[in-house]
Amino acid sequence: MTTTSGPAALYERRGHVGIVTLNRPTALNAVNAELATAAGEALAAADADPEVRAVVITGAGRAFCAGADLKEVARRRSIDSPEHPEWGFGGIVRHWIATPTIAAVNGFALGGGTEIVLACDLAVVDETAELGLPEVRRGLMAAAGGVLRLPRLVPMKIALEIGLTGQPVSAAKAAELGLVNRTAPQGKALEVALELAETIAANAPVSVRETKRVMHESREAGSDWGDEIWRLNTDAMRTVMRSEDASEGPRAFAEKRAPRWSGR
Numbered sequence: 001m002t003t004t005s006g007p008a009a010l011y012e013r014r015g016h017v018g019i020v021t022l023n024r025p026t027a028l029n030a031v032n033a034e035l036a037t038a039a040g041e042a043l044a045a046a047d048a049d050p051e052v053r054a055v056v057i058t059g060a061g062r063a064f065c066a067g068a069d070l071k072e073v074a075r076r077r078s079i080d081s082p083e084h085p086e087w088g089f090g091g092i093v094r095h096w097i098a099t100p101t102i103a104a105v106n107g108f109a110l111g112g113g114t115e116i117v118l119a120c121d122l123a124v125v126d127e128t129a130e131l132g133l134p135e136v137r138r139g140l141m142a143a144a145g146g147v148l149r150l151p152r153l154v155p156m157k158i159a160l161e162i163g164l165t166g167q168p169v170s171a172a173k174a175a176e177l178g179l180v181n182r183t184a185p186q187g188k189a190l191e192v193a194l195e196l197a198e199t200i201a202a203n204a205p206v207s208v209r210e211t212k213r214v215m216h217e218s219r220e221a222g223s224d225w226g227d228e229i230w231r232l233n234t235d236a237m238r239t240v241m242r243s244e245d246a247s248e249g250p251r252a253f254a255e256k257r258a259p260r261w262s263g264r
Contacts, residue, residue, distance in 0.1 A: 006023060007023060007038045008022075008024055008032070008035035008037075008038045008039075009022055009023050009035055009038035009039040009042055009091075010038075011041075011042035011045060011046070013046075013049070013051070013052060014194070015198070016051060016054065016198075016201035017052070017053070017054050017055070017056060017194060017197040018045075018049070018054070018055040018056070018099075019055075019056050019058065020039055020042040020043060020046070020056070020058070021057075021058055021060050022057070022059045022060060022065055022090075023038075023060045025059075025060040025062070026061075027066070027069060028061070028062075028063035028065070028066035028108055029059040029063050029065045029113075030066045030067060030068060030069040030070070031068050031069055031090045032069040032072045032077075033072070033077070033078055033080060033081060033082055035090065036079060036080055036087065036089070036090050036091040036092075037082070037084070037091060039057075039090055039091040040081050040084055040087040040092065043055065043091065043092065043095055043097055044095075044097070046097070046099060050205075052099060053099065053100075053200065053201035053203075053205050053208065053263075054099060054100050054101075054102065054197035054198075054200045054201045055099050055100070055101045055102070055197075056101075056102045056103075056190065056193045056197050057101060057102070057103050057116065057120060058103075058104035058105075058193070059113075062106075062107045062108065063106075063107040063108035063109070063113070064104075064107050064109040064113050064129065065090065065108075065109060065112060065113035065116055066110070066111070066113060068089070088144065089115060089116070089144035090144075092119055093115055093119040093144050093145045094145075098209045098213065099209070100121045100122065100197075100200055100208060101119075101121050102120060102121065102124065102193045102197050103116060103120040103122070103123040103124070103125075103193075104124050104193035104194075105117060105124065105125040105171075105189055106129070106187075106189045106190060107126060107128075107129055108129070108130075109125075109129055109130070110130060110131070110132045110133075110168060111132070111133065111134055111135060113131075114131045114133055114146060115133075115142060115144040115145045115146045115149075117131060117180070118145055118146065118149040118153065119145055119149070121212060122181045122196060123179070123180040123181055123182075124180065124181060124183070124189050124192045124193040124196060125171040125174060125180045125182075125184065126184055126186060126187070127171050127183050127186055128171070128186050129171050130168040130171070131168065131169045131171075131174050131179060131180075132167060132169050133146045133147075133150070133162055133163050133166060134166040134167075136163070136164060136165075137166040142163065146163065150163060152219070153178065153179060154177050154178060154179060158177060181196070182196070203261075204243075204245040204248075204249055204259070204261050205245065205261055206239065206240055206243040206245050206263065206264070207243075207245065207246075210236040210237075210239055211236075214232055214233055217232055244262045244264045245262060245263070245264070248260060248261065
């Protein structure tokens with residue numbers, strides 16, 4: 001079911017930053033199969049573009065994402081991308097990309113919207129927005145990553161309080177808990193997220209990608225004294241040091257100029 005003209009998710013590139021906009025504003029960007037497909041394809045396109053060094057995900061209109069399209073669910077229609085169900089909810093929550101992702105939470109983001117935020121590497125939240133997992137209040141469960149990712153990001157008792165009460169978390173509280181990186185003045189979430197994305201994009205692309213990969217994968221490796229985690233670290237460093245950018249960075253520093261990254 002389409003509730004707006006045009007694609008259910010939009011994609012554009014500004015310099016080295018890709019922007020994915022969930023585009024069902026009259027449905028508060030609720031996720032249906034069309035949105036999951038369009039958003040997933042946009043992420044894939046961004047990750048395949050060597051000129052894109054960071055990706056911002058935001059919403060059109062007054063909401064970031066209102067979660068699942070319950071009208072579609074009531075009709076027993078799948079809300080996953082039909083061709084890529086492995087991408088998960090919204091085409092995002094199980095869709096790994098090497099490029100850093102930033103959620104620019106411009107408005108309503110409870111339930112599935114929060115789960116998209118949790119799937120992103122970084123998050124900027126409008127000061128008026130709220131996060132939360134209200135699924136238990138509706139006889140459901142935050143199964144699009146909420147119950148899995150939340151206790152990895154905040155202490156277990158805090159995660160349990162959020163998950164078991166279903167109560168919303170203000171932007172300020174989310175920042176205090178470390179659920180988001182920055183709060184933004186009302187209406188400025190995308191602007192602040194783009195500033196953060198441009199800071200990342202100014203760095204060496206190979207270094208950034210390997211840093212992201214190691215930080216995510218090392219969470220499963222056990223003790224930071226173990227051989228496995230250090231093999232992961234060594235392999236990544238080998239990749240970085242073999243890149244052209246590893247030579248360009250010191251050269252640019254010595255020549256007192258801005259580096260010209262090739263991303264190779």
